[in-house]
Amino acid sequence: MSQAIEITDEDIKYAEDILLPQGKAFDDERRNFIRNLSTIDLQAVPGSGKTTALLAKLLILETKLPLSNGSGVLVLSHTNAAVDEIKKRIHQYCPKLFRYPNFIGTIQSFVNEFLAIPYYLFRLKKKPLRIDNEIYAEQIEFSLSYNTKIALSKRGINYIDILSNSFINNEGIFKHFWSNGEVNIPKIGSHTKTYKELATIKINLLKTGILSFYDCYALAQKYLSNYPIIHKIINKRFQYVFIDEMQDMDTHQYELIEKIFTENNDTNTIIQRIGDKNQSIYNSIKAESIWQDRDNVLHLSNSQRLSRPIANIVKNFALYPEHCTDIQGMNECQLKPHILLFTDSSIKNVIPHFSQLVQQYKGSGELNFRQDKPLEIKVISWNTDWKDNETSRSNPTKVRLEDYHQAFKKNDQKPKEDYKCLKSYILFL
Structure with a gap:
């Protein structure tokens, strides 16, 4: 068993100097989480800086590597963008953390590398050609x-x-x-x-x-079922497991992680799941029915993103209000929330009107923003463009982002990796 790691005030000060603006410090809630190296869940309100607190813990763990028993640290998030953000912020300070035996990546990349590809190679004597x-x-x-x-x-x-x-x-x-x-x-x-x-x-x-991505989960399941020793090998490989944006896990991802690190954990692997059930985006069913809390749950209640007026409103509309009853809006902006009421015939006026409000409050100085960081104003929609489905299109209760702004095209905003023909590659470039 690895030697117990102690995180000191000096360790936290080191992380603060890297991650926080000059003169800022982590509050008691975040310090308690950063110091904690036991199996826990962290429930955090929107804008609480939970990922920053996790990065602080990773920066400190980097100074303690290598672990005495030769095991490593596993960090998983849901999207490539989230993983890229982790790398961008701490990679230069953590050369050991981004090398063997550690692994930082998406849940999909973890499943591919440690389970699906090895099993496919074992059964078919070759590597998969494409996983996409x-x-x-x-x-x-x-x-x-x-x-x-x-x-x-x-x-x-x-x-x-x-x-x-x-x-x-x-x-x-x-x-x-x-x-x-x-x-x-x-x-x-x-x-x-x-x-x-x-x-x-x-x-x-x-x-x-x-x-397909789902094929990899099927291969992973078969690998774990046919060769139970794989559970033990992976547990020995990783002493600490951190899962960011836990609320976005789907059922098959949740079950796989639990199967490896909880049900078959005989090596005392520490697993910490971090997220906010009220911010679930990707999974197809309620986060509560997927993510069952551990016995030990820590909370982050101060939101650096939300202002006090907005925090006081949104906590009443939370899907799981018990996780945000104590939410404190720390943003200094005092603008009240606005609700725009529109009809089907006026839907195309929503974004222009929203833009006018932004310009109005920016001009009056009531919309605060940091001078060293550009003010980012965005329009966000649960669904963007319509699929080729007339039944869905004719449903009056459904709208898409392109209903508000007809010129929006999803592929224009996010470049694809692969196109069907050479002409498409050339047009993209």
Whole structure:
């Protein structure tokens, strides 16, 4: 077992000097979390600086590396952007933390590197060619016969979702990629030509080495089930596990992490889960039903992002109000929250009116912003563009960002890694 690590006031001062503006210091709530190196959950309100507090802990752990038993530190977040932010802020101070035996990355990259790719290599004697949902979907479109596409589309069957989110067991039956339940393909019997065509495409893509992200979780599950020693190896590899933005985990990700580091933890690995259930964005069901709190839960209640007037309003609309009843808005801005009421016919006036309000309060000096940091004003939408689905489009209760601003195109805002043809690459450049 590794020697216990003690985090001192001098250690915290070192992290403060790197991460915080001159003259600023961590408050007692954050200092308690930074010092804590036991298995806990951290529930933090919006803008509380929970990631900064985690970075402080990582900066300090860097000074204690290597650990006495040769194990490492595992840091997981949900998106590449979040991982890039971690690297940007502390990489220059933490050369050891970004090398073996440590690992900092997304949950997907962890599953790929430590479970899915090793198992695929073991079974097929080669590495996967590509792991990418867009490439996977393109290959399905290319492989599926025209008549079958038309027939499935007429029946409202999303064959790409079916193939991406399922796996084939030894009997050739579609299974959900994580659970053992059979996938319900509506109106398609397993004896039909269509079903067999879908199954053939799925198996061929697997053999070719073109995998969806969900395929990797299926491979990971099979690896862990068939070779239980993998749990012990991974636990011995990582003494400390930190999961940022825990609320954005989906069920299969949560179950996999728990299976490795909690259910089969016989090496005293420390796991800390950090997030805010009220800020769940990515998972498809409520965070409460996925993320079950540990016995020991710490809280961060001061929000550097929210002003007092906004904090006093939003805590009454929280999905889980018990996690933000004590929220304190620390931002000095005293502007009151604005609610814009509009009709279907005036929806395109919402963003221009919002822009006018920003200019008005910026001009009057009531909208505070740091002189050393550009003022970023953004429009955020749960859904951006419409899919090719007339049923959804005709639903009067649904709107998209392009309804507010017709010129918005998702691909214009976020460049893709892969395009279908050379012309598309050239146009992008």
